[in-house]
Amino acid sequence: MTDVCGVLNLHGEGLLAHSSLISMVRAKAAAEPLGVSVELLVVADCPTDATRDYLQTADGLGVRCLVVDVDDLGLARNAAVAATESAHVAFLDGDDIYSDNWYLLAFEAASRDDRNVIWHPEANLYFGGPDTPVWRLHPDMDLAVDDWMRLAMANLWTSLAFARRELFLEVPYRKTELRAGFGFEDWAWNSDTISHGMIHKIVPGTVHLLRRKAHSLNAQTRGVGALMTPSDLFVRRLAFVGG
Secondary structure (H helix, E strand, C coil): CCCEEEEEEECCCHHHHHHHHHHHHHHHHHHHHHCCCEEEEEEEECCCHHHHHHHHHHHHCCCEEEEECCCCHHHHHHHHHHHCCCCEEEEEECCCEECCCHHHHHHHHHHHCCCCEEEEEEEEEEECCCCCCEEEECCCCCCCCCHHHHCCCCCCCCCCCEEEHHHHHHCCCCCCEHHHCEECHHHHHHHHHHHCCCEEEEEEEEEEEEECCCCCHHHHHHHCCCEECCCCHHHHHHHHHHC
């Protein structure tokens, strides 16, 4: 059993997936000489022809490839968790990038903290498209007591999550139901994990680079005016606060 399974979720990225996969390969190369074993897994959900062709390149790099047809990003993440026996799982969306130190520093942080923690990079750089690149910092729940309230208004953490595999099994991602007006699977999952007593923390000195995409799932979800998939976090917390 390896220490970490790095998961790359793909659908229609094609060759754009290469920069993401190379960032994973580099992070593995940085971690393993220091004793952190890493498995790399590509999960392609209903892949386009270009993405399916790219899987041959991934296979040539020694990366395990899994093709699924669940047609849902959250369910594809669940399939990845089921497909590995690694102690920890680290997600990356297709055509995003993370820093070379991510696996090493996230694993070290998780090893020092025996609580139920979801780990995120300290900083995020949004790039691409016509807009100026923007830096945003992830909040750390040990430093702010009102994060769960802020989560009612906006998602606070990106999809790049690192945690023990058992936490992903305890709180799986839920299916996006855009026809019913609900989506934002990562926002809903962040809320659900907090509802189950987990906390979200940062790993200092790590970075996530997110490519802006005009036709991303997030853009589609906002385009139809969907709401976050309902979570019982706020009902539970408000009942607790009310005593």
